[in-house]
Amino acid sequence: MSVNLASIKQALASWAKQEGLTLLFIIQGLIAIFLTLWLAMRLELPQPAVACITVIIVMQPQSGQVLVKGAYRFLGTIIGCVAMLVLVALVAQERVLFLLVVAIWIGLCAAGAMAFRDYRSYAFVLAGYTATLIGIPAVQNPDAAFMMAVWRLLEIGLGIVCASVISACLLPQTSTKAMQQSVKKRFGEFTAFVLENLAEPDNQQQYEHSMLLFATQAVGWENLRNVSSIEDYVSKQRKQRLARLNQEFMQLTSRYAGLHSLLQRVRLHYDNDITTAIDSCLAIVKDTIAPYRGSSLSSQQAKQVADIIATKQENLRLQIRAESARMTVLLSEQQKLDFDTACELIYRLFDEMRSYCDTQASLLTEQHPYEHESTRFQTKLNPVGALITGLRTSFIVLTFGSVWIATAWPSGNNFAMVAIAISAIVTTTPNPARSARQITLGTFIACLLGSLVNLVVLPQIDGFALLCFALAPVYVMGFYLSTQPKFAGYGMGLLIFFTFGAVPLNPAVFDPQLVINNYISLVLAQAMVAIILTVIIPADNGYVWSRLNKEMRLQIPTLFKPKQAQRRQRFESQTRDLLSQCYGFAGDSPEQYKNLIRMSFAVQIIGHAIIEMEETEQQLLSEKSVNHDWLQQKEILKQYVTALFKRPNTIQQGILLEQLATMMDWLRPQISTLSRFESSPPKQLLSHLHIIRNTVLDSHLFNLSSVTSSEGGNYAA
Known part of the structure; x- marks a missing residue:
């Protein structure tokens, strides 16, 4: 009898949350x-x-x-x-x-x-x-x-x-209640997505659909945050922390897009040895987040999760070093670079999960230093x-x-x-x-x-x-x-x-x-x-799609403009906003939609690498240890990246790849004496360049034929 009553109560609660x-x-x-x-x-x-x-x-x-x-x-x-x-x-x-x-x-x-x-x-x-x-x-x-x-x-x-x-x-x-529910569910939804995608990496359609859904949720989250801050004083006190939480979630999805792309490349081109080594590192991440798969996470629980991840990060670091030492004699230089880059992306993804949970935990208190930061979602x-x-x-x-x-x-x-x-x-x-x-x-x-x-x-x-x-x-x-x-x-x-x-x-x-x-x-x-x-020029017209595609690509040249305040925030929010603009009519033009969302992945991955590469440069500049030759090569790289994303064609692609190879060859001697998975600016720069190179080479993401056809023809060099 008690079982029946419990099931009836559960059914009534489910009905109240939906049909009710x-x-x-x-x-x-x-x-x-x-x-x-x-x-x-x-x-x-x-x-x-x-x-x-x-x-x-x-x-x-x-x-x-x-x-x-x-x-x-x-x-x-x-x-x-x-x-x-x-x-x-x-x-x-x-x-x-x-x-x-x-x-x-x-x-x-x-x-x-x-x-x-x-x-x-x-x-x-x-x-x-x-x-x-x-x-x-x-x-x-x-x-x-x-x-x-x-x-x-x-x-x-x-x-x-x-x-x-x-x-x-x-x-x-109230919108405040909806905001609170969204905060609780978001980390669980993301962990469920990560675990499902790692279990079924070839299900590209589901991966793209989930990433597009996350992009539209980021835009909707911003509107909900603004409404709840007007409606409720408690939400108003936490307005900047909620904005930071949204920003960190967008960074999480961008990071995972880069990891997903690299893992696809590794599985396609290499044997089981390297994939097994990467999977052993991923296992620590999966085991840590598995208990929270699809679950609601309160701010108090988020603090506990952040502490758990912080503890497990040291285990992950040791596992990466152990696998690196084991694989050193088995891998070529190119394979080592792929392996090292994959491990760094895994570690950064894990660290950004910790940071996200830490920000969610900050919502427990009325006052917090994060509230004094300026975080904006820019459409x-x-x-x-x-x-x-x-x-x-x-x-x-x-x-x-x-x-x-x-x-x-x-x-x-x-x-x-x-x-x-x-x-x-x-x-x-x-x-x-x-x-x-x-x-x-x-x-x-x-x-x-x-x-x-x-x-x-x-x-x-x-x-x-x-x-x-x-x-x-x-x-x-x-x-x-x-x-x-x-x-x-x-x-x-x-x-x-x-x-x-x-x-x-x-x-x-x-x-x-x-x-x-x-x-x-x-x-x-x-x-x-x-x-x-x-x-008359419907929403799913080819010209509209080409404009969206071009606006998405131009997010990369925009990153090179000097003296930009909140550059990362603007980049993350505007790429999601562009994706959300096509969400309503994506089903009417599935091929155009696929081209745009794949280009958005390429833009997010490369944009992330460029932003972090320049942050590393700023660190070197503050230490007065940046090399003048590197700065010259970086200026050339900016010109070639801008040229490719403004007028994409195979000639510009080849020129950019040559420049990337030159810069990577210049960096390799500087990291040859470093131990495996040792953090250093030159090694980070090499990793960022490698991510850019892999993405430009990935025909699934950066498909030049689909880009030029959507623009109405091939571009001249």
């Missing part, structure tokens, strides 16, 4: 919408549907996200209102010119939302969205523009306030993508506005307004074309259900309670779909456009002809937006 949270979100959404609707009716706002749609757009499972998004959206609403009032005052008397100016404004807002892919994007989206709600109707009636701005501001503000209050007061799921601005998004959105505004003006369609204002609003909203999604297609189908279902409710159900009911019962089933279905990542677009389309047609005006108007006309305009607008976003 979904049910809670649906309940919160229903209460927020109906509270907003009731207040809008009581306050006699003319379009309660706008307030309810705002709730739908703002509502999120975590209360902190609702508060932050709501604040930015309200700011965007105010900016949009002010901008439209100025434009109406200046050019409303000439509607063609007015439409052109509105197109420019909304295009700028869409470009801003694309450029700033954090919470600032919501302000840009709402600035364009609000401008649409006010500007398009003002074309017909400019005298009423001011009152329309006031009503829209009140309606949107009411929706934001109601959503924020319900999310924060009704069994809130990579994509000006070309922002320009394309802005021009495409302006084109949609002009196209739909021109159709409306030319046809004098009574529902043409809805036709233009909906198309413009949705094109602005989907701008912030990873794959706007796919989102628009999903929203289109959701809109079609919303039209069918909305017509049924509006024309059949609403005339038969009396009172607010029955109105809520009539609307609730569709809202439940829509909110449920919106919580499922694969169907979120369908749910959003269903929720927004069911509300648009089914929620009555204030006072209510029964006009079947208007309802049908409006729903026809909704479906046509959505379908045309989906077609335009699919045809």
Whole structure:
């Protein structure tokens, strides 16, 4: 009996963490919408549907996200209102010119939302969205523009306030709690990944998928950290340590990428002797982290793990030296270099695991020296993508506005307004074309259900309670779909456009002809937006992929710029941000995606080696023991590395490999007298050069044919 009770409790706990949270979100959404609707009716706002749609757009499972998004959206609403009032005052008397100016404004807002892919994007989206709600109707009636701005501001503000209050007061799921859970799970998830990959090193697809997932998690972690620090004082006290933790996790994944690449090369080219020796060193790492595989790790436990790893590091060092001594007579010089480099990467990975756990353990205390460090996650601005998004959105505004003006369609204002609003909203999604297609189908279902409710159900009911019962089933279905990542677009389309047609005006108007006309305009607008976003430079267009690939490669030349503050932090964060930009549409272009993620591995490995090589140089400079000849060779290396990553081709590759060989030959005599696995700057420099050489030679990572084809042709030398 006790076993059954325990299993029931476990099942209930599992349900509460998954389906239970979904049910809670649906309940919160229903209460927020109906509270907003009731207040809008009581306050006699003319379009309660706008307030309810705002709730739908703002509502999120975590209360902190609702508060932050709501604040930015309200700011965007105010900016949009002010901008439209100025434009109406200046050019409303000439509607063609007015439409052109509105197109420019909304295009700028869409470009801003694309450029700033954090919470600032919501302000840009709402600035364009609000401008649409006010500007398009003002074309017909400019005298009423001011009152329309006031009503829209009140309606949107009411929706934001109601959503924020319900999310924060009704069994809130805080971002702080989500942050704490993420901190606990992250090390366990990484150790599980490492152990699985070492057990199945040939499963390249799973390896690439996991690394891409880690990259997107790093970007999401930064957003969650910012929200939780606003929401909770405890998180605010630890904001810099959480940023440091994210930075160290990115360094861990970069380090493992280098180790994985070298191990693949060793297994491919060498016999079992060297792989057995490396595996014996890896065994210490695997045995140490195996107990924490996939488990949650509290900050107190992290301190214990850091101490255990620190103890085991000496065992690892002794094991490496023993294997090095045993393998000395068996290996060639090239094999020795591969073995030594692999051992150094293993040791550094182990040490960085210790450092990560030590940083997690620092979260136990309110004050810590790490909190006084400045650690920033820097996103990579994509000006070309922002320009394309802005021009495409302006084109949609002009196209739909021109159709409306030319046809004098009574529902043409809805036709233009909906198309413009949705094109602005989907701008912030990873794959706007796919989102628009999903929203289109959701809109079609919303039209069918909305017509049924509006024309059949609403005339038969009396009172607010029955109105809520009539609307609730569709809202439940829509909110449920919106919580499922694969169907979120369908749910959003269903929720927004069911509300648009089914929620009555204030006072209510029964006009079947208007309802049908409006729903026809909704479906046509959505379908045309989906077609335009699919045809005109879609997110998975070859040009977009080539730009991402080029931006990824240019991360290496950027490392050589002098006097860079937080260079490592910027490099780690921007390479992940570039990867996260393609995550939403990776499945639409699998080959392009594979080329980009493999290039990202090459960039991360080589970038890591360059950064650490220059850190070693700084150590030598401080000791005044750096060789002038080395500095000259290093400047030549910079030029060749920059040339290869700016214009990759086999000639540049060959020149770089020759320079690397020259520098490695110059270093070898300086380390010949050192004992095995003895730390010294020349030996570290040789290891870094060897890592760069192996990566440039690795056709799986640095595939010149795929790079040049993605750029549209071969580059000249």
